[in-house]
């Protein structure tokens with residue numbers, strides 16, 4: 001029996017789920033069931049309208065959101081009915097389309113996907129080619145600018161400096177070289193995924209036709225955060241059948257800083273004349289108190305579509321405002337409260353989330369959770385697959401899969417150390433440029449290169465044999481993890497880590513991380529029949545958006561507290577939410593105050609945070625924070641004043657934990673008086 005039942009939706013939700021032909025816009029506030037409408041709409045298409053599963057496409061922003069949606073749909077209609085349906089992120093969808101036809105753009109099918117550190121390697125190389133001073137210009141800034149052009153679908157030949165600035169001018173020069181270098185490595189970067197896909201669809205009508213025919217019913221969640229390239233991508237796919245349903249909330253547009261354009265959702269009615277518009281006003285997620293606080297905060301943004309949002313779920317508990325002496329106390333108070341609530345209400349750790357504005361805030365909470373032996377999942381931060389030892393190990397697999405991947409090749413040529421020094425690599429590289437051959441080929445032809453002594457040549461050839469042998473070995477299907485394990489053993493990666501890292505505990509951690517790569521490969525093989533090395537590497541590169549958990553994969557799916565940034569929390573919900581660091585310069589972030597004009601986006605971020613909570617919200621702030629060993633005084637966030645006082649309950653750290661009602665009132669009065677004085 002399937003659980004699918006449209007009568008569990010309210011009337012406007014149901015109308016949206018049943019409107020399957022022609023464009024549809026669902027513009028509604030947080031927790032009103034937009035994502036639920038998408039899952040039911042898919043259910044309705046499959047079960048009632050008998051649409052083929054492979055004609056359905058749903059796009060979300062993160063792997064986590066896509067994963068959850070898949071699960072919900074499977075739960076509704078049963079796994080068997082879902083075969084061939086695509087629920088994915090923009091990036092996974094782009095890669096799927098590129099894998100089929102990228103050869104038309106002059107890349108090979110087995111292209112690699114470069115993430116930040118590889119990209120920076122190429123940017124620096126391109127900067128050297130134009131003789132730019134690596135010390136004067138910052139490669140990350142250049143990359144950021146190029147990324148901006150790509151997101152606006154501006155190719156190198158059309159990129160012009162937007163203002164007089166040395167970095168901007170340099171970025172213009174570097175952009176075409178960077179693209180050329182990427183292509184030479186048969187690699188694309190994250191922004192290319194969308195830009196090249198759009199180029200492919202625009203330039204090759206038969207490819208476009210193929211995907212238009214395939215995806216006759218398209219749904220996009222969180223549409224307010226699409227940028228120009230994603231917008232065009234979806235418009236192209238939907239152009240033929242026009243069965244496009246987009247859902248979103250302009251109040252939750254939080255990626256303006258990365259080129260997202262809230263105009264895409266606000267102009268939907270203009271782009272698709274005659275489209276159906278559905279508004280949802282009942283919130284099913286949060287208590288009345290939480291919702292009221294959220295409504296009061298977001299109301300301060302001037303440019304927005306006015307929305308009413310109500311709930312019949314009752315008032316619920318007041319919002320706790322906890323003031324801590326410093327960041328350490330903030331963390332310990334939060335963890336203490338988690339333990340208390342969990343004990344008192346018999347809850348699971350996974351009922352709790354700690355949300356912060358910047359990833360660096362997570363450290364204190366992680367330490368405290370570890371100290372108390374509480375399992376947690378960290379989303380974001382230093383990405384597992386970006387760690388040096390993991391990257392080095394993975395680079396072997398990347399080279400085996402795509403021998404043109406020079407960034408990966410350069411990482412492993414002398415790791416583990418085998419006596420091939422930088423001078424030799426430089427010489428071989430130079431020769432390969434003169435001969436216009438690939439670096440890998442040059443390694444094999446080292447005998448022809450002058451200025452390299454015989455013993456070194458032997459080492460280079462041994463390395464070349466090792467790689468070509470492994471490439472041959474990995475052609476056979478099956479037992480990937482086993483073969484990788486044997487390869488790593490043969491390379492002596494573990495010994496190398498113990499040899500080169502002084503601190504044994506650090507070395508052990510790194511060895512475990514490398515083992516973790518093999519474990520996750522084994523897991524991948526179990527899940528995916530006919531798993532390939534390329535498939536695994538692709539999955540790893542696309543993991544970027546969601547990042548990885550602190551204690552690695554084992555913690556996934558286990559009962560654990562979630563730690564994540566406000567940005568990654570979009571679309572999710574938790575019974576108990578701790579919104580920490582509610583201070584000026586954190587939320588709103590310092591950057592937004594300096595650059596001006598984005599306080600509204602910070603407020604939307606705050607709105608997103610508050611509306612993640614179902615049963616209870618705790619907001620915390622510090623009086624002081626340690627920075628460079630000094631204690632700095634902190635001011636409460638301006639958004640705090642926007643939450644009506646009557647919704648808050650005040651708590652202070654230190655000795656004064658349980659304040660009486662009068663004390664609380666006095667604290668509240670004092671707090672607001674101080675704040676008004678400060679904000680003038």
Ligand SMILES: Nc1ncnc2c1ncn2[C@@H]1O[C@H](COP(=O)(O)OP(=O)(O)OP(=O)(O)O)[C@@H](O)[C@H]1O
Nearest residue numbers: 008009010029030031032033034035036284285571
């Ligand atoms: N008609 C309904 N009956 C019962 N529960 C509902 C109904 N509609 C939505 N919900 C529940 O309300 C919660 C919020 O729904 P959902 O996540 O779809 O909202 P959303 O509008 O997508 O929120 P966000 O803006 O945060 O993405 C979910 O737990 C969902 O199951």
Ligand SMILES: [Mg+2]
Nearest residue numbers: 034035221571
């Ligand atoms: Mg949603």
